[in-house]
Amino acid sequence: MLSVTETPARPKQTATVALRGATLRFGARELWAGLDLDVAPGEFVAVLGPNGSGKTSLLKVLLGLQRLTAGSVSVCGRTPRRGSDLVGYVPQQKAFDRDLPLRGRDLVRLGLDGHRWGTALPSRRARARVDRAIESVGATAFADAPLGLLSGGEQQRLRIAQALLGDPRVLLCDEPLLSLDLAHQQATSALIDARRRDAGTSVLFVTHEINPVLPLVDRVLYLVGGRWAIGTPDEVMTSSRLSSLYGTDVDVLRVRGRIVVVGAPDAAHGDPGGSHHHHPVDDDHDDAGERAWA
Amino acid sequence: MGLGDYLQLAFVQHALIAGGLVAIICGLIGPFVITRRAAFAVHGTAELSFTGAAAGLVVADDAVAGAFIGSIVVAAAIGMLSARERERDSAIGVILAFGLGVGVWLLGKYHGFTNAATNILFGYIFGVSNDQLWLLLGVAGGVLIAMTLLYRPLLFASVDPDVAEARGVRGRMVGLAFLMVLSLTVTAAAQIVGTLLVLSLAITPAAAAQRLSARPAMVTGLSILFALVSSLGGLLASLETPSVKASVWITTISFALYALARVAGARVIVRRRVVAPAPAPA
Numbered sequence: 278m279l280s281v282t283e284t285p286a287r288p289k290q291t292a293t294v295a296l297r298g299a300t301l302r303f304g305a306r307e308l309w310a311g312l313d314l315d316v317a318p319g320e321f322v323a324v325l326g327p328n329g330s331g332k333t334s335l336l337k338v339l340l341g342l343q344r345l346t347a348g349s350v351s352v353c354g355r356t357p358r359r360g361s362d363l364v365g366y367v368p369q370q371k372a373f374d375r376d377l378p379l380r381g382r383d384l385v386r387l388g389l390d391g392h393r394w395g396t397a398l399p400s401r402r403a404r405a406r407v408d409r410a411i412e413s414v415g416a417t418a419f420a421d422a423p424l425g426l427l428s429g430g431e432q433q434r435l436r437i438a439q440a441l442l443g444d445p446r447v448l449l450c451d452e453p454l455l456s457l458d459l460a461h462q463q464a465t466s467a468l469i470d471a472r473r474r475d476a477g478t479s480v481l482f483v484t485h486e487i488n489p490v491l492p493l494v495d496r497v498l499y500l501v502g503g504r505w506a507i508g509t510p511d512e513v514m515t516s517s518r519l520s521s522l523y524g525t526d527v528d529v530l531r532v533r534g535r536i537v538v539v540g541a542p543d544a545a546h547g548d549p550g551g552s553h554h555h556h557p558v559d560d561d562h563d564d565a566g567e568r569a570w571a
Numbered sequence: 572m573g574l575g576d577y578l579q580l581a582f583v584q585h586a587l588i589a590g591g592l593v594a595i596i597c598g599l600i601g602p603f604v605i606t607r608r609a610a611f612a613v614h615g616t617a618e619l620s621f622t623g624a625a626a627g628l629v630v631a632d633d634a635v636a637g638a639f640i641g642s643i644v645v646a647a648a649i650g651m652l653s654a655r656e657r658e659r660d661s662a663i664g665v666i667l668a669f670g671l672g673v674g675v676w677l678l679g680k681y682h683g684f685t686n687a688a689t690n691i692l693f694g695y696i697f698g699v700s701n702d703q704l705w706l707l708l709g710v711a712g713g714v715l716i717a718m719t720l721l722y723r724p725l726l727f728a729s730v731d732p733d734v735a736e737a738r739g740v741r742g743r744m745v746g747l748a749f750l751m752v753l754s755l756t757v758t759a760a761a762q763i764v765g766t767l768l769v770l771s772l773a774i775t776p777a778a779a780a781q782r783l784s785a786r787p788a789m790v791t792g793l794s795i796l797f798a799l800v801s802s803l804g805g806l807l808a809s810l811e812t813p814s815v816k817a818s819v820w821i822t823t824i825s826f827a828l829y830a831l832a833r834v835a836g837a838r839v840i841v842r843r844r845v846v847a848p849a850p851a852p853a
Contacts, residue, residue, distance in 0.1 A: 340737050360739020368733050376781045378790040379730050391727035392738040423785035
């Protein structure tokens with residue numbers, strides 16, 4: 278068990294996300310153990326690691342969808358709870374059917390009250406709120422078009438508006454740049470960056486690829502098969518640190534301001550049976566991500 | 572006899588009320604059937620209402636009550652056997668095959684008029700009794716209330732399951748509730764157009780509506796309207812043409828509306844493309 282903590286001491290009450298000795302196990306498989314993490318308001322934490330290392334499961338814990346095996350977790354001082362407005366969620370871009378009967382505006386609106394029972398009544402206040410959120414991400418021009426006809430970048434703008442509607446203190450992003458081209462990657466990450474600077478929203482950003490967000494990253498949480506490391510990119514993204522995390526020789530190169538990791542195994546576990554026992558939801562998700570990168 | 576004379580007759584009035592109720596609830600669930608890719612669930616539960624009807628005949632000499640109770644059993648069975656979305660169609664296939672076998676066996680045990688069970692395969696709209704009308708009214712009311720309660724979380728879970736789950740929607744529960752509603756609706760519709768033609772009220776109107784609008788409320792409204800026009804139009808037309816059955820007219824009108832919507836919808840899509848401009852460079 279190797280747990281390398283570089284967390285500067287932060288006053289506990291200001292942390293938006295606090296994990297203490299957090300451990301997650303599915304049967305015999307340990308995703309991570311003894312995880313300590315305090316995320317400050319406005320901080321941008323990139324969550325990196327190979328497939329099946331429990332990145333998405335960490336988000337599920339913070340969303341109140343997954344219980345820890347051991348340890349404690351709090352979001353703004355409270356136990357995470359399903360459907361909380363304290364947390365916003367931005368998923369990866371997905372393909373919507375061309376004739377899906379839903380406009381961009383409707384997708385955003387679902388972020389406001391889509392989880393409540395009943396039927397939404399027309400409300401001027403709700404409409405104004407949705408309009409403001411759409412405007413804040415520069416999506417006004419295409420918000421009334423059918424979702425299925427929008428580009429991946431346009432969709433992700435609306436996703437961010439959807440996630441920000443509840444005015445969250447913590448923004449959880451799960452590979453939101455996946456399958457976007459470079460210009461849309463930059464536009465999407467710029468929106469997330471603006472939000473955390475303007476409103477002090479903490480960002481946990483799960484990604485396979487750190488480079489598109491490297492300038493924004495305050496700290497990196499690197500998960501590998503039960504082990505983890507946290508610190509600034511310069512502290513964590515080094516050959517010696519990643520080699521000890523992976524338990525094999527890994528080279529970290531810096532080329533033209535980009536970080537290139539060479540020799541890291543794709544899967545979190547060396548044992549051949551390991552990857553078949555983990556949580557099905559996490560499994561689907563990480564596999565989907567892997568295919569898209571292949 | 573002219574159309575005006577027909578409208579004075581109780582059995583015609585019953586048929587129109589029943590046809591209207593069924594059209595409203597079918598049009599209401601239709602958009603969700605398409606978004607959730609549940610067309611096979613509609614087909615499966617429709618055919619299995621034959622088994623429920625046969626069971627009802629054997630046990631209590633009541634095909635309609637049997638069909639409704641059977642539809643709940645079928646929905647629960649499908650829900651239990653398809654824990655994952657992609658298992659659903661195979662689960663329906665398995666239950667459908669076995670259920671039809673059971674239906675044939677049950678019908679063999681019944682010594683009354685088997686018409687009551689086979690009617691449900693083809694519809695017997697002009698034979699709706701007072702009691703059946705009340706039962707239908709109760710089912711339609713239940714479906715309306717359930718869909719009003721379910722509407723938002725069902726829409727969320729149908730179009731955007733991952734984010735819905737993250738926002739606290741219990742997708743599995745909402746999906747199972749919808750399956751129950753769907754099964755009841757389809758069984759009600761089976762009495763009007765027959766199990767084999769249910770798709771013409773539960774899917775075709777919604778498919779047509781989707782070609783014309785991307786607003787969820789507008790699509791639902793158009794879907795109900797198209798279903799009503801098909802159902803009531805088909806019933807009235809069949810009164811004028813004794814040689815052509817009502818179900819033939821209903822399927823024909825709903826298909827014609829779909830064809831028209833496709834032609835008109837192609838132009839709507841082109842216009843929408845213009846509305847959505849390329850994103851500004853960041």
